[in-house]
Amino acid sequence: MADMGRAWKTANDLRPIAQEFKGELTWSGTVYPTHAIELAKQAAEEGCDMVVAMGGDGTVHEVMNGLMQIPEEKRPVMGIVPIGSGNDFAYSMGLTQKSAHALAHALKGENIQSIDIGLMTDEHGRKEYFDNTLGIGFDAVVTIRSHKLPIVKGFLMYLTAVIQTIILNHNPAKMQIKTENEKWEESVIMLTLCNGPREGGGFMLSPNSKNDDGKMEFLTVNKVSRGMMFRLVPEFMKGTHMRFKQIRMGEFKKFSLTSDLPLYIHADGEIFTSFGSNLRKANFEILPQALRVVSG
Numbered sequence: 001m002a003d004m005g006r007a008w009k010t011a012n013d014l015r016p017i018a019q020e021f022k023g024e025l026t027w028s029g030t031v032y033p034t035h036a037i038e039l040a041k042q043a044a045e046e047g048c049d050m051v052v053a054m055g056g057d058g059t060v061h062e063v064m065n066g067l068m069q070i071p072e073e074k075r076p077v078m079g080i081v082p083i084g085s086g087n088d089f090a091y092s093m094g095l096t097q098k099s100a101h102a103l104a105h106a107l108k109g110e111n112i113q114s115i116d117i118g119l120m121t122d123e124h125g126r127k128e129y130f131d132n133t134l135g136i137g138f139d140a141v142v143t144i145r146s147h148k149l150p151i152v153k154g155f156l157m158y159l160t161a162v163i164q165t166i167i168l169n170h171n172p173a174k175m176q177i178k179t180e181n182e183k184w185e186e187s188v189i190m191l192t193l194c195n196g197p198r199e200g201g202g203f204m205l206s207p208n209s210k211n212d213d214g215k216m217e218f219l220t221v222n223k224v225s226r227g228m229m230f231r232l233v234p235e236f237m238k239g240t241h242m243r244f245k246q247i248r249m250g251e252f253k254k255f256s257l258t259s260d261l262p263l264y265i266h267a268d269g270e271i272f273t274s275f276g277s278n279l280r281k282a283n284f285e286i287l288p289q290a291l292r293v294v295s296g
Contacts, residue, residue: 010083011054014103021107023049030059040066043076050077050294052106054099056084057132061268067291068117068129079106079294085154085201086269089132092196092211094296106294114289115211118195120267123281130267131211131291133199134284136257138190138221138229141169142200143266144274158200162233172223173261179218179252186248187223193255193284194219197239199269204239206249214288218255220248255284 011027018025026043030036040051040063053063060080067075081102082090093113096102105111118130135143146161172187192199194206194217206217221232224246235241242249263279265272273279 010081010099014081014100017100017103018107020104030062034062036062037066037069040064041069042066044070044074048076050079050106050109052079052081052103054081054083054103056082057086057089057269058084060089061131061270064117064131064291065129072290075291077109077112077292077294079103079109081106085157086199088198088201089196089268091198092132092209093293095294096296105296109294111295112292113212113295114292116195116214116216117287117290118193118216119285119287120265120272121283122279124279128267128272129287130193130195132194132196132268133205134193134268135199135266136191136263137171137173137188138165138169139192139199140264140266140271140273141165143269144264144271147271155201158203159233162200166226166229166233170226170229171261173259173263175260176258177220178256179250180254181252182250186220188220189224189229190219190221191257192219193217193252195286203236205236205241207239212289214286215251215253216255216286218248218250218252222246222248252284253286257282 028039036059043051044067051063053060063078067078080090080095081099082095082097083099118134120128142161142165145164146157149157149160152160172189175188176185192205194209195211197207197209198204205219209217232241241247258281262277263273264277
């Protein structure tokens with residue numbers, strides 16, 4: 001399944017490749033936000049063995065959320081054809097960026113890997129799954145701002161949004177944080193939960209994160225100046241930020257937080273809460289080996 005923009009045009013170009021493979025194939029295009037969730041869930045309920053997400057991290061996120069609503073024993077394999085702006089989850093799976101090769105590889109159904117999935121439950125009981133990263137505060141605002149930049153695409157879009165956010169939204173929140181191993185309180189500019197190493201098309205926030213090891217990593221940036229945030233940007237790009245004392249990193253299986261300010265949240269680059277949010281509490285956990293995905 002693919003969105004009805006660039007991905008749908010690419011899907012039409014790839015139909016001859018799909019016809020070379022045995023089995024029944026159904027093509028579906030999304031026409032509104034969350035449509036891929038519905039389509040993936042429907043495909044699984046109809047007995048499909050595999051659902052292929054053709055698009056960027058947002059499309060993959062929706063397809064994954066649809067599949068996670070299906071009982072594990074009936075949950076199809078997820079394939080990926082990465083043709084989005086960031087393609088960070090595809091990167092973590094070692095998949096090629098060449099769409100024709102990616103589709104052929106997915107349909108062969110080889111190199112299937114069981115991966116961990118993150119689950120967020122907010123204080124209102126709303127749930128959201130995530131496969132790569134979930135960001136609160138700074139990088140969530142970056143995501144919100146990047147969605148308002150229709151002219152630039154890819155890494156440049158994220159970098160532009162980063163600069164805007166440093167200048168316009170430098171607001172630390174006082175957070176009470178707890179994992180299964182520790183608890184603490186600090187003023188936080190940015191908090192990211194990482195199931196994979198990269199987000200934003202090139203920011204290596206957690207270089208050692210793996211999505212099949214039964215744990216996730218967290219990263220916090222405590223209260224720093226705007227100048228220091230500008231200093232940290234190239235370090236995030238290189239994955240060398242861990243050496244700074246303003247950075248805190250660790251591992252978890254369960255994670256909870258309470259904030260004195262409303263939480264702005266993105267899940268895999270999709271906006272969960274935006275400006276005007278009243279959310280201040282959330283819980284997170286890892287679901288080990290929850291989804292089978294075609295890897296590179």
